[in-house]
Amino acid sequence: MRYPNRVRKRWIALRSGLGHAGEVLSGFAPFFAPRRRGLALALAVLLAETASSLAQPWPLALAIDYVIGDKEPPAALPGSLAGEDAMLAGVALLVVLVFTATRAASAFRRYLLQRLGQETVFDLREALYAKVHELGLDYHGRRRTGDTITRVTSDVREVRTLLVDSVVEVASSLMVLAGMLAVMLWLDAGLTLLALLTVPFLFAAVVRYRSALIERMRVVRAREGAIASVAQEAITGIRAVKIFGREEEERGRFREESEASLRASVDAALIEARFGTVLGLAGGAGTALVVYFGVRQVLAGEMSVGDLTVFVSYLGLFLSPLWALSRQANQIGKSLVSGERIAELLRAEPAVRDAPDARPAPRLAGRVAFEEVRFSYDERAGEVLRGMSFEVEPGSRVALVGASGAGKSTVASLIARLYDPQGGRVLVDGRDIRRFTLASLRAQISFVPQEPMLFRGTVAENIAYGRPGVRREEVERAARLAGADGFIRRLPRGYDTVIGERGESLSGGQRQRVSIARAMLRESPILILDEPQAGLDAGSAAAVRESWRALSEGRTTFVISHELRLARDVDRILVIEDGRVAESGTHEELLALGGSYARLYALQERGTSPGTTGRRKR
Structure with missing residues (x-):
């Protein structure tokens, strides 16, 4: 048998x-x-x-x-x-x-x-x-x-x-x-x-x-x-x-x-x-x-x-x-x-996709709101955002501060709809962003990541990456605003210099400034900067601080930064703890409150010497 x-x-x-x-x-x-x-x-x-x-x-x-x-x-x-x-x-x-x-x-x-x-x-x-x-x-x-x-x-x-x-x-x-x-x-x-x-x-x-x-x-x-x-x-x-x-x-x-x-x-x-x-x-x-x-x-x-x-x-x-x-x-x-x-x-089907009734977004004013947003990258790892709620007025500058892992970058990713929340809603101009097509939403958001990604091509092509076909004059203007024009002109072929894969032929600070110039050129109503001063020396950081206010003029701007001195230049600070907004207010208001922000600021001030920007005492 x-x-x-x-x-x-x-x-x-x-x-x-x-x-x-x-x-x-x-x-x-x-x-x-x-x-x-x-x-x-x-x-x-x-x-x-x-x-x-x-x-x-x-x-x-x-x-x-x-x-x-x-x-x-x-x-x-x-x-x-x-x-x-x-x-x-x-x-x-x-x-x-x-x-x-x-x-x-x-x-x-x-x-x-x-x-x-x-x-x-x-x-x-x-x-x-x-x-x-x-x-x-x-x-x-x-x-x-x-x-x-x-x-x-x-x-x-x-x-x-x-x-x-x-x-x-x-x-x-x-x-x-x-x-x-x-x-x-x-x-x-x-x-x-x-x-x-x-x-x-x-x-x-x-x-x-x-x-x-x-x-x-x-x-x-x-x-x-x-x-x-x-x-x-x-x-x-x-x-x-x-x-x-x-x-x-x-x-x-x-x-x-x-x-x-x-x-x-x-x-x-x-x-x-x-x-x-x-x-x-x-x-x-x-x-x-x-x-x-x-x-x-x-x-x-x-x-x-x-x-x-x-x-x-x-x-x-x-x-x-x-x-x-x-x-x-x-x-x-x-x-x-x-x-x-x-x-x-x-x-394979994308988890984030256009809804059947999604429509192209009109020109957005930039009012951003989170309503009881809950989000987790992995259910086994627990929630990163736990019922987060806030509202930001159009054209205002907002700093997201907090300890590493608090959920600051997650907020930025949800605004750009790189992920969808498991609970609650993300609203722009009073409408759930899931009602907009992805392409039309992201076309109105500029993003400067903490680790800038550059591609093999000329410097001008990298700056114009988010806005192909733009005139050279506008590329150079964006570079000047980002404090990048000086070092670009010193390159062998200036703006036509081909940079290596991932921009390895540039320093970290130079890559960051090219990435900021790219965001400046996009002219979107919503701007997200994730650690915009990362990798910059004191002089370059000061140049970026002076230019980013011009960049953010008329745009709803979210700045994610561990450098709390940068928060002095914003209209509002959101202190994020344990996946929620723990405190909200201006720099002076939060210092007077004496809470988490005040403690973070005091710790950072003790770690820096007077008159310097982010340099540790030796």
């Missing part, structure tokens, strides 16, 4: 695998729809290639039977072509025609499929990259960057193999098998049945090894994503790695992930090697049976040498597509792992 149960389980597993493969493949149908004509042409060429392949053994059979052997030429053949020389020349010409037709059809088919495959990869990568940008910070916060990059790059190549190479290879093999089977049955049904004795063994080998190989490849793809993540993290944070002398530890992390990938890859290769051995054994046994009984039939005069030659040639060609189908079953299994990963990314 154990053997039938095992067979039944394998059959169920194979049927389930085929259903899963169909489900994964159906998700890529939209990428093939624009290429229906090209695929139809490739199919027609494939039919021609199959027909010419089936004709390849026949010229040799004709030469053996009618030129070398003593078989009489067909009566319908004209006398002038019935001679040995004429027939040999005709056979040679047939060989040239058949092989040329086969190779030409194969080359044209490969060209078509290569072009269609590359076009499919182009569309698929575009769709994946668009999806990466569509998904919110909640998704990216749960995923390793390197793993996402691997899905957009190497996984796409695997899916191209699945969608183009493997599918066409399977179709080609099935066509060749059908044609050869028909001819072999016509030549000798008994020998054909002997040859087919190997098919169940091939089928059993596919069923046995496929699931193990797929499982190994899942590990390989996951480890490759982990390798990319480790490398990306180390390269991005190379400055910290060198400062803390962690090169050896980072090499160890990389080696650990690489070794895990290596082990999984070797296991997969071993499974494929075992599978190939089984295929060779089955194919060799089938061929031996056909040769043995075929030669006996020739000796008995029941079959001509030419017919046996054609049959054995067909058998070799017949086993080849069978083996190809078996190999493709494994290749499809490996590629399906990448297909699953890509399909998962394509199916």
Whole structure:
């Protein structure tokens, strides 16, 4: 009873695998729809290639039977072509025609499929990259960057193999098998049945090894994503790695992930090697049976040498597509792992998206209010904001102060709708911001992050990043207001100087001032500055303090800062503690209140020398 149960389980597993493969493949149908004509042409060429392949053994059979052997030429053949020389020349010409037709059809088919495959990869990568940008910070916060990059790059190549190479290879093999089977049955049904004795063994080998190989490849793809993540993290944070002398530890992390990938890859290769051995054994046994009984039939005069030659040639060609189908079953299994990963990314839905009834926001005045807002990045970690409420008048300058982790940056992220709260509402001009389209809301918000992100390009392009197409004069004016014009003009090519990736060719303070200039150029009614003086020396900090008031004129401005002296320049200070607004008022009012703000300010004053800005006593 154990053997039938095992067979039944394998059959169920194979049927389930085929259903899963169909489900994964159906998700890529939209990428093939624009290429229906090209695929139809490739199919027609494939039919021609199959027909010419089936004709390849026949010229040799004709030469053996009618030129070398003593078989009489067909009566319908004209006398002038019935001679040995004429027939040999005709056979040679047939060989040239058949092989040329086969190779030409194969080359044209490969060209078509290569072009269609590359076009499919182009569309698929575009769709994946668009999806990466569509998904919110909640998704990216749960995923390793390197793993996402691997899905957009190497996984796409695997899916191209699945969608183009493997599918066409399977179709080609099935066509060749059908044609050869028909001819072999016509030549000798008994020998054909002997040859087919190997098919169940091939089928059993596919069923046995496929699931193990797929499982190994899942590990390989996951480890490759982990390798990319480790490398990306180390390269991005190379400055910290060198400062803390962690090169050896980072090499160890990389080696650990690489070794895990290596082990999984070797296991997969071993499974494929075992599978190939089984295929060779089955194919060799089938061929031996056909040769043995075929030669006996020739000796008995029941079959001509030419017919046996054609049959054995067909058998070799017949086993080849069978083996190809078996190999493709494994290749499809490996590629399906990448297909699953890509399909998962394509199916992912952003947590923050436009509501069905969302409308473009009008020009906003900038009245911002939080009504009992509750928010958590992770339910297990607890709430960051716990019923926060406040209201800010249009055009006013507000400082958000408090200890690290109090929720200041979270407030800024919710205003820009990088996240949505789990409870309460964020209002702008009295309307829930979820009623606005994301693009129209964010178009009216300028943001200067604590860690400015610059891109490889010119300084002018980086400043104009949030407002493409703006005139150079406006770019330079924004840079002057941000105190960046002086150092920019000292660069080798001024505003046309190309800065490195992430702005590494600039100092931290210079990157911050370019980021501030970018926000100044945007001319939005709401402005958010997260630690605008971070990384600036005393002179630059003073220049930014003088210019940010001009920048914030007429805009609702939120300044997140640990430098409480900056709070003297705002209209209102919100002291955030434990996810709520603990105190609210002007600098003088809060000092007089003697609460949390007064204590924070006193501590900071004791840590600075008179007349300095943020420099610690030594």
